[in-house]
Amino acid sequence: xxxxxxxxxxxxxxxxxxxxxxxxxxxxxxxxxxxxxxxxxxxxxxxxxxxxxxxxxxxxxxxxxxxxxxxxxxxxxxxxxxxxxxxxxxxxxxxxxxxxxxxxxxxxxxxxxxxxxxxxxxxxxxxxxxxxxxxxxxxxxxxxxxxxxxxxxxxxxxxxxxxxxxxxxxxxxxxxxxxxxxxxxxxxxxxxxxxxxxxxxxxxxxxxxxxxxxxxxxxxxxxxxxxxxxxxxxxxxxxxxxxxxxxxxxxxxxxxxxxxxxxxxxxxxxxxxxxxxxxxxxxxxxxxxxxxxxxxxxxxxxxxxxxxxxxxxxxxxxxxxxxxxxxxxxxxxxxxxxxxxxx
Amino acid sequence: xxxxxxxxxxxxxxxxxxxxxxxxxxxxxxxxxxxxxxxxxxxxxxxxxxxxxxxxxxxxxxxxxxxxxxxxxxxxxxxxxxxxxxxxxxxxxxxxxxxxxxxxxxxxxxxxxxxxxxxxxxxxxxxxxxxxxxxxxxxxxxxxxxxxxxxxxxxxxxxxxxxxxxxxxxxxxxxxxxxxxxxxxxxxxxxxxxxxxxxxxxxxxxxxxxxxxxxxxxxxxxxxxxxxxxxxxxxxxxxxxxxxxxxxxxxxxxxxxxxxxxxxxxxxxxxxxxxxxxxxxxxxxxxxxxxxxxxx
Numbered sequence: 001x002x003x004x005x006x007x008x009x010x011x012x013x014x015x016x017x018x019x020x021x022x023x024x025x026x027x028x029x030x031x032x033x034x035x036x037x038x039x040x041x042x043x044x045x046x047x048x049x050x051x052x053x054x055x056x057x058x059x060x061x062x063x064x065x066x067x068x069x070x071x072x073x074x075x076x077x078x079x080x081x082x083x084x085x086x087x088x089x090x091x092x093x094x095x096x097x098x099x100x101x102x103x104x105x106x107x108x109x110x111x112x113x114x115x116x117x118x119x120x121x122x123x124x125x126x127x128x129x130x131x132x133x134x135x136x137x138x139x140x141x142x143x144x145x146x147x148x149x150x151x152x153x154x155x156x157x158x159x160x161x162x163x164x165x166x167x168x169x170x171x172x173x174x175x176x177x178x179x180x181x182x183x184x185x186x187x188x189x190x191x192x193x194x195x196x197x198x199x200x201x202x203x204x205x206x207x208x209x210x211x212x213x214x215x216x217x218x219x220x221x222x223x224x225x226x227x228x229x230x231x232x233x234x235x236x237x238x239x240x241x242x243x244x245x246x247x248x249x250x251x252x253x254x255x256x257x258x259x260x261x262x263x264x265x266x267x268x269x270x271x272x273x274x275x276x277x278x279x280x281x282x283x284x285x286x287x288x289x290x291x292x293x294x295x296x297x298x299x300x301x302x303x304x305x306x307x308x309x310x311x312x313x314x315x316x317x318x319x320x321x322x323x324x325x326x327x328x329x330x331x332x333x334x335x336x337x338x339x340x341x342x343x
Numbered sequence: 344x345x346x347x348x349x350x351x352x353x354x355x356x357x358x359x360x361x362x363x364x365x366x367x368x369x370x371x372x373x374x375x376x377x378x379x380x381x382x383x384x385x386x387x388x389x390x391x392x393x394x395x396x397x398x399x400x401x402x403x404x405x406x407x408x409x410x411x412x413x414x415x416x417x418x419x420x421x422x423x424x425x426x427x428x429x430x431x432x433x434x435x436x437x438x439x440x441x442x443x444x445x446x447x448x449x450x451x452x453x454x455x456x457x458x459x460x461x462x463x464x465x466x467x468x469x470x471x472x473x474x475x476x477x478x479x480x481x482x483x484x485x486x487x488x489x490x491x492x493x494x495x496x497x498x499x500x501x502x503x504x505x506x507x508x509x510x511x512x513x514x515x516x517x518x519x520x521x522x523x524x525x526x527x528x529x530x531x532x533x534x535x536x537x538x539x540x541x542x543x544x545x546x547x548x549x550x551x552x553x554x555x556x557x558x559x560x561x562x563x564x565x566x567x568x569x570x571x572x573x574x575x576x577x578x579x580x581x582x583x584x585x586x587x588x589x590x591x592x593x594x595x596x597x598x599x600x601x602x603x604x605x606x607x608x609x610x611x612x613x614x615x616x617x618x619x620x621x622x623x624x625x626x627x628x629x630x631x632x633x634x635x636x637x638x639x
Contacts, residue, residue, distance in 0.1 A: 015483060022481065029496045135371075138628065142620040144572055146579045147595065147613030154606060273569075276487035280576055295580060298491050306495050310488045318483045 001336070005326060012322045017070075019314055023307055024069050030303050034058065038069070040079040040088070040304035078308040083300045088308045091293065096312065097180025098168060099289030103278055105209040107267075110216035115263070118224025119256070122232065133221070140218035145277045149211040149284040156207060164204050166286035173197040208285040215277055216270060223266045227259040234258075261332045268324035271317045365633040372629020378622035385435060386443045393432040394418075397589040401427035406605045424594075424608045425601050433589035434615050440501070440590040441578075442619055445570035448509050449563060456516025457559075463517070464524025465547055471525070478514035486511035486573050487580075494582045501590065504583040508573045512566055519562045523555045557634040564627030568620045575616050591616050 030037040035044070035052045044052060053059055055077075057068040078088035121133040157165035168182050169175065175185050175197055183205070186198040231237065232255055240250045279291030286292065290309055297305035329335050356364065367373050385392070401423065408415045409422040409430075421430035463474035481489070490507035497503050527533060528551065536550045577583030578592025586597060591612040598608030 019483065022484075023492075026492050026496055031496070031498075138624055139617075139621060142568065142617060142624050144575055144592075144613060144616045144620070146576060146592070147609070147616065150595075150599075150602065150609055151613070154602065158603060272483065272485040275485040276573075276576070279485075279487050280580070283580060294488075294491060298494060298582065301495070303495065306491060310484065310492060313488060314484045317485065321483065 004329060008322055008326055012318060015318050016315060020070050023311055024066050027307060037303045038079060040082045073311060079304040081305050082302045088304050092308050092312060094180060095288060095290050095293045098287060101181045102208055102212060102287055102289060105205055106212035107216060109209060109213040110220055114217045114220030115224050118221040119228055121225040122228035137218040137221050140214045146280050146284060148214060149281055152207055152211055163207050168204055168288055169201045173200060208281050208287050212278055212281045216274060219266055219270055220263055223263050224259060227262045228255060231255050231258045264324060264328050268321045271321050275313055275317060362633050366629050369629045371625050375622040375625030379626060382438055382442050382619060385438045389435045389439055393435040395429040395432040397433045397436040398587055409607050421611050422607050424598060430611055433594060436589040437591045440584060441571055441574055444574055445567050448505055448570050449566045452509050452512035453516055453563060456513045457520055460517040460520030461524060464521040465543060478517050482514040487576060490577050490582060499582050499585060501584045504574055504577050508570055523558045524551055527551045527554050561627060561631050564623055564630060568623040571620050
């Protein structure tokens, strides 16, 4: 088991270094001066230029430059934003929590609704309902997220005027940023209107979170249904039935835990697509997160912002997917068996 | 069954025929297949069918609603946009860009991914693992971020969408083929063929490949629908096809200014994307349920 974890961590390190290499090569290909693309300082004074040459080893061989690049990036120095002339790392820590908040709530919605619906679809004998759920999930899987977001915005935000359509909170509320997660910050703040601000933040969150939740919801529903249908045909379920256990006990003790293992795996595989969708959703609903920040960065050719955004999101995805894979192996004895057999 | 006719020979359906039979038993999959056939036909025939050129502007008919609306006109079936361009013609021309482009990208990515995946899958040990995992780093970059990186290097435009989506897609094919080939390689029937003296090229082509094709086909249908969504998303974010282009995502971006005034300029391209992706997914689903039971 430990050997397996060790191998996974090795894979994580190798992938991260490759990712940094890809980014480093791309940085060299940007249609601007290399020191500008690396540091974000457009017209450096002679001193600054010397400083940049020194930190990024620009006079040295490509290999040394790459090592210096890794050192700078991993120590949290992303240069300054070309556009705002502020440290990119500071901006990143401001936008990252907002994105995580959105992604977390969307994921929660997807699992909270997807798993029960999948269970229902697997257990129901009604063919019409089964077909209906399949059709809904397939449509949800195929719908372009930007169109869905715009339609929801137009319908619930403009025509019905139920929900706010852009941003994280009404600008009237002045909330100090503690964690960066608006739902927590509003509750933490000692202002008299903190609960009203919390409600406002929740209302702002609904539309983007629901839009983003559609894709993982459909995938979770489909996989749960498939896995549970498989599991319920296994002989150990029949054995449990023969022992006279009730349906709910069989389902929750024997069926669902086994059915959720492939769901976990599919969540790990979905992360990349989920991040892409998250970027689009953030742009549509003007959510002040990484996606919005990155897209405005590319419009303004803010090369330091682009590097930092891609690096942070990709590293997050790599570590999360490897974590999920390890979790999958830890809770699933079957995949552990394969592991030992392959040695 | 009792056979009255002694000359009657029981016909056994071939493998392909049985798959086809299972496939057409699913009506939804068949609908999807018809839709795709129509789309492919449209990609080829658009210039002859479309009533207007995609860039033709008519200042007399600006923001005209679709024909079923009381102020609509049959002349402009889906209405017009803010420059008086016929949306129906633009949608038709968009088939070529969005759908046709996705096919080109997927097959280009498949070609490269197939070669690398097959070679790395047939190899064993460290070499295989390095080749197989080399592109995993690319796999972890979401396709949209990859596109942003490509746009940062070579600028926006429809040709750059090809590179952006293609680069994001190749590692997926490599991984799928690598895994499938590797899995088959462990099985006994491959060992039997090896003992018969087949060389590795023969093993690959005649022994392993027939069992990998179905995985590949499913992967291709999934990739096409993902490619369409990516192309459209890039167009929508103004990183892909640029303003006058009738690419569906770009059309939606152009309609964004009139979202409240003329929602059909957004809805119609959106529905076009939805229908296209849905029909591809229906076919993919049908293929999966027709092919996969055979594997177990």
